[in-house]
Amino acid sequence: MNATVENLPGPRLRHGLDAQQAGLLHADALAFLADLHERFEGRRRALLAARRERQARFDAGELPGFLPETRAIREADWRVAPIPAALRDRRVEITGPVDRKMIINALNSGAKVFMADFEDSTAPTFANLVDGQLNLRDAVAGTIDYRAPDGRAYALGPDPAVLVVRPRGWHLPERHLEIGGEAIAGALFDFGLFAYHNALALHARDRGPYFYLPKMESHREAVLWNDVMDHVEAVLGLQQGAMKATVLIETLPAVFEMDEILHALRTRVVGLNCGRWDYIFSYFKTLRAHRDRVLPERGQVVMTVPFLRHYSELLIRTCHRRGAFAMGGMAAQIPINHDPAANAAALAKVRADKLREVSAGHDGTWVAHPALVAVAREVxxxxxxxxNQLHVARADVVADRDTLLAPSTGTITRGGFDANVEVCLRYLAAWMDGLGCVPIHHLMEDAATAEIARAQLWQWLHHADGGIAPPLAFDDGAPIDFATFDAVLAATRDRLAATAMPGQARIGDAATLLARLTHADALADFLTLEAYASLRDP
Incomplete structure (x- = not known):
């Protein structure tokens, strides 16, 4: 760890530090992050520009598809590096934010893996990010504990889950640290700080370090991650490939490059994951200009519809052919303790979803709450x-572009429309207030749900007529129009502003932002980018 601040643009923190935080973000750690920024920021920006250029082609009528220039990679016989022993059984993984109590409960939950999430379930306030890093450093050291206000004490049990960390995606900046006047990438801040403080200790115990990599849209973005990890391994004195990665396939363009992503990371990748909620959002966003690809309300877009089922099964086939794991998706349900019948119905849905996944050939699955670990594990x-199920080849699955792009059929009900407005307002208000993981109607929601809701509202409203018959309408025949949206938004805003809930004080701000984004001529790429300036950050 010989990085120094010499010959590097000076890193500047835009936030004061307490004593613990200063011990984390000391001069050498900041120099390490500055080095990452200087080496890789230009490539990151070029890749984001390539995203925008490709999206412009999609908006002009082009459709995603398999790349002709990488056909040789898809057709060749090759396999990823062997999977380390600590990750060979991942049947149940639990995910959640980097809150101290959550970390302890998740590590003690009985899940095989805990994914500590700096991305969709953590609002990026300075305290959340830096205290989260301190919490994880204590967890790696085995010293993490917590005493609740009611006096209850929490500490690590004897057999904690394997820790995997998800940094933010390439698109998100980290405004609290500037290098040469530029905000560092959130991905490099989260990944770099965790690696700097924990990689050697984890590697000494054959525990990685391990990472989940989100939101990639192309294999070139995977190449960048691989180069970042190669560089950090060299700086820290780790052997090449010591860092292992699981990649979330949660964008529509990425599903056409799964072989290529595995190949780019072949010395360190251990699997791909069906990040299905973000994948649905990406379907909306990628095909936002294609009126013939408009989907019904989100409650009807389930994993059994053809385009989602094919995505899941193709991921299994691709991974197992290459010796990598194919991880299933999230069960977001949380216990409904006051209503046993409703709780039983919710658990039945979880079991059915996990049965579908394991029967299809997935090697493991995700849950959002410790109470679901035993349910998923039983299945x-x-x-x-x-x-695992690496032996399940799924040779019956043949990659089909048309099926991956085929819209599902269904309806748009007034209830579904209103629910999109409500969930987006509730989540966005809580996020602006510093919470990234929010219980809404007995589901533990993160940014993906809000992204689905607001993108779907935009698509419905902007394709409601457009001179194309038949116009989009509710299932009762009434038109879908901005007058309806504005009325529902106002009524929902007023009702939620009078309701005790996370983020209650920010409901008005959330409604203003949602109105602006929904009325805008272009669909914004990411809700969290648009809301970043409004994030509460004392």
């Missing part, structure tokens, strides 16, 4: 007696 134990 996987019953139907996956082996540590």
């Amino acid at each position: 996987f134990d019953a139907h996956m007696p082996t540590p």
